[in-house]
Amino acid sequence: MRLPSRTDLFALAKAPLKLTVAQRLWLGAGLVVALMLVWLAWPRPMNVEIAIIDRGIVRSEVVDEARTRIHDVFVIAAPVSGELQRIELEPGDAVEPGQVVASILPADPALLDARVAAQANAAVAAAQAALAASEADLQLAQSDQRRVAILFAREFASQAAFDAANANLRAARAAVNARRAEVAQARAAAGSPSARARRATPVTSPTAGRVLRVLQQSQTIALAGAPLIEIGDTSQIEIAAEFLTQDAIRMQAGASAQIENWGGDTPIPARVFRIEPYARTRISALGVEEQRVNVILHLVDPETAPPLGHGFRVDARVVLNEHQDALRAPTDALVRDGDNWAVFVVRGGRARLTPIRLGDGGEDYRAVLSGLREGDRVILFPGDAMADGDRVQGAPTHR
DSSP, rough: OOOOOHHHHHHHHHHOOOOOOOHHHHHHHHHHHHHHHHHHHHHHOOEEHHHHHHHEEEEEEEEEEEEEEOOEEEEEEOSSSSEEEOOOOTTOOOOTOOEEEEEEOOOOOOOOHHHHHHHHHHHHHHHHHHHHHHHHHHHHHHHHHHHHHHHHTOOOOOOHHHHHHHHHHHHHHHHHHHHHHHHHHHHHHHOOOGGGOOEEEEESSSSSSSEEEEOOOOOEEOOOTTTEEEEOTSSSSEEEEEHHHHTTOOOOTTEEEEESSSSSSSSSSEEEEEEEEEEEEOOOOOOOOOEEEEEEEEEEOOOSSOOOOOEEEEEEEEEEEEEEEEEEEEEEEEEEEEEEEEEEEEEEEEEEEEEEEEEEEEESEEEESSSTHHHHEEEEEEEOOOTTBBBBEBBBBOO
16 A cells, blocks of 8 residues: 655645535534633623722721710608608609609508507596596686685785685696696507698609609608609700720710710710719620720700600710821721731722721721822722732722
């Protein structure tokens, strides 16, 4: 068998390739699939959100739960023990200084056992008998004095006899009064209703304000010192928030603050009035011991503030520091680069990891000390898949 020569091979290569219709269809389909695979595997820019570095206000804030309270709450207590009459006031009612808010009647005496009751009744009977004897002596003294007075007027009786008759009359009257007092004393010891004083003791308000709580409204026997009503001036509302001590140490009296989550959409302006010096141990929801201290806030304009009451739950946001016209970066653009901070800056359609140095800031922005310039475009929410040099595309987001 003869092998093809070089001339035969050149002639075969120049000869037109003859394909059937089926082979052409399969060849075309293969080319289409190959192009699709290449298109799918071709790297594309990632769609990202972009923010522009600008200048503005940068605040460092801290927020925590708080409670409203009236600065001076007066607890009106029972001044004496006795039968408290039903209190007609309701929470929210206005009161004036000196207004009677409750009244207390003397309580019924305690019940006596049979032996003590018999002794007390016997004492009453004895006192009444002594009173009757004294009244008889008084009648006799009155008769004697009248007879001696007539005889003295006719000069048949001496001055000494007349003076003695008058003295006996006065002594008899004094004896009757003493016996009447003994009868009243015996009746009081026996628990007689007639011996009970019914004069009520009024309970008055020490100040103007509104009733916060009626601690005892129904009629009952109240002991001296028992709390009855709480009264306070609702125009003296303040906010008490328990902040962590490491946050409170950075606050100053007079710092700006806002009251949020009070029930409306607009925060209420406030200022730090006092930071109490005594901290307390609290257990967090995770069971961790925390040292917290009360920070007292006052409303900037109480007259136009919403009508907050005593014990309302709110959120207190306190400004720790504030910088005006500071170069700032959104906190959503920050990523960790080792022990330092960095952002992905968009340059030439690619993400460039850029280390930066940060200053103070809050939840939304941090002050930029170096590494960025005003107008730079940074990527928000870059994620773990973002790498230096990735192709990106997107439009700036207004914040």
